[in-house]
Amino acid sequence: MKKEDFKEGIRDGLPICFGYISVSMAFGLTAVKSGLPLWAAVLVSFTNLTSAGQFAGINLLLAQSTYIELMITTFIINIRYFLMSISVSQRAEESFGMKERLIASFGITDEVFAVSMQRREELSFSYMLGLMLTAVAGWTGGTLMGAVAAALLPEVLTDAMGIMLYGMFIAIIVPPAKEHRNVLIAVVLAIAASYAFHCIPLFSALSGGWSVIIITVGVSMLAAWMFPIKEEQI
Amino acid sequence: MSKLYILGGIAVMALTTYLIRVVPMVFFRKKIENVRVRSFLYYVPYTVLAAMTFPAIFSSTASGMGAVAGCFVAVVLAYKKKGLLVVALGAAAAVLLFGLFGL
Numbered sequence: 001m002k003k004e005d006f007k008e009g010i011r012d013g014l015p016i017c018f019g020y021i022s023v024s025m026a027f028g029l030t031a032v033k034s035g036l037p038l039w040a041a042v043l044v045s046f047t048n049l050t051s052a053g054q055f056a057g058i059n060l061l062l063a064q065s066t067y068i069e070l071m072i073t074t075f076i077i078n079i080r081y082f083l084m085s086i087s088v089s090q091r092a093e094e095s096f097g098m099k100e101r102l103i104a105s106f107g108i109t110d111e112v113f114a115v116s117m118q119r120r121e122e123l124s125f126s127y128m129l130g131l132m133l134t135a136v137a138g139w140t141g142g143t144l145m146g147a148v149a150a151a152l153l154p155e156v157l158t159d160a161m162g163i164m165l166y167g168m169f170i171a172i173i174v175p176p177a178k179e180h181r182n183v184l185i186a187v188v189l190a191i192a193a194s195y196a197f198h199c200i201p202l203f204s205a206l207s208g209g210w211s212v213i214i215i216t217v218g219v220s221m222l223a224a225w226m227f228p229i230k231e232e233q234i
Numbered sequence: 235m236s237k238l239y240i241l242g243g244i245a246v247m248a249l250t251t252y253l254i255r256v257v258p259m260v261f262f263r264k265k266i267e268n269v270r271v272r273s274f275l276y277y278v279p280y281t282v283l284a285a286m287t288f289p290a291i292f293s294s295t296a297s298g299m300g301a302v303a304g305c306f307v308a309v310v311l312a313y314k315k316k317g318l319l320v321v322a323l324g325a326a327a328a329v330l331l332f333g334l335f336g337l
Contacts (some may be wrong), residue, residue, distance in 0.1 A: 167325030
């Protein structure tokens with residue numbers, strides 16, 4: 001264990017943790033109000049660590065769906081983690097062994113992925129562990145808090161917190177887009193495609209998860225073909 | 235809805251999600267040298283986050299105008315290279331102000 005890396009992981013994980021609390025509180029509140037026992041809501045968050053995936057999952061559970069439906073829906077919504085996991089795997093340092101990979105892969109979420117990609121150094125297991133433990137704490141703790149106490153927060157406050165995760169995403173996208181024109185073009189294309197998928201009836205019938213997958217793969221391939229990255233930018 | 239059904243369902247969800255995450259970590263260990271593939275992976279974080287943020291950010295709060303203000307503040311702060319937390323809190327503060335003034 002590298003203590004310094006672990007601490008840096010926790011530090012970088014704190015914004016994720018705070019961002020997660022608002023969302024997972026909403027999840028905990030909604031889940032329990034919809035009829036899921038409190039322990040189940042917390043267990044879902046702790047074992048899944050997904051947003052859209054588990055929102056959809058408990059909907060199916062509450063509707064008494066079959067496990068097959070549950071599996072396919074979870075798979076489709078969460079398949080984007082596959083791409084993210086490949087990227088993290090590429091950036092993992094040499095000493096990242098099998099056991100470390102089995103543990104660290106559990107914690108790959110959109111935000112953990114985004115933050116780890118921001119890091120200049122190769123990723124050490126200690127760093128990833130600090131990052132994911134902080135994220136898990138926020139996600140699970142927030143769910144518990146939501147199930148127990150979210151009703152006490154004034155609505156205007158919980159409502160304002162809903163934008164925080166998107167604020168984080170913006171904080172990640174904008175600086176490299178400002179610096180590199182190719183990133184800017186890729187980002188603008190992705191946003192345009194996202195609006196198109198949202199507005200065109202044929203595409204908006206797709207689940208949000210599918211739209212994001214198609215846009216990500218399509219635009220990233222296009223960008224890679226138009227502007228292959230030179231060593232120094234990576 | 236029995237306790238066993240819920241537990242089984244949670245296990246199905248958790249296992250499916252874990253497999254998606256663990257398979258690439260275990261099987262894509264060698265460094266990829268291909269420039270196109272590396273470039274593709276380089277662009278993924280930005281395109282995926284951009285697609286997830288827009289247009290979803292504008293329906294992330296009760297007030298549409300508040301979300302627009304929050305988004306604007308976030309972009310400005312990010313452009314000035316502020317950290318994640320500052321940008322996120324700045325966006326939330328903008329939404330809160332709009333909410334307080336009932337806009």
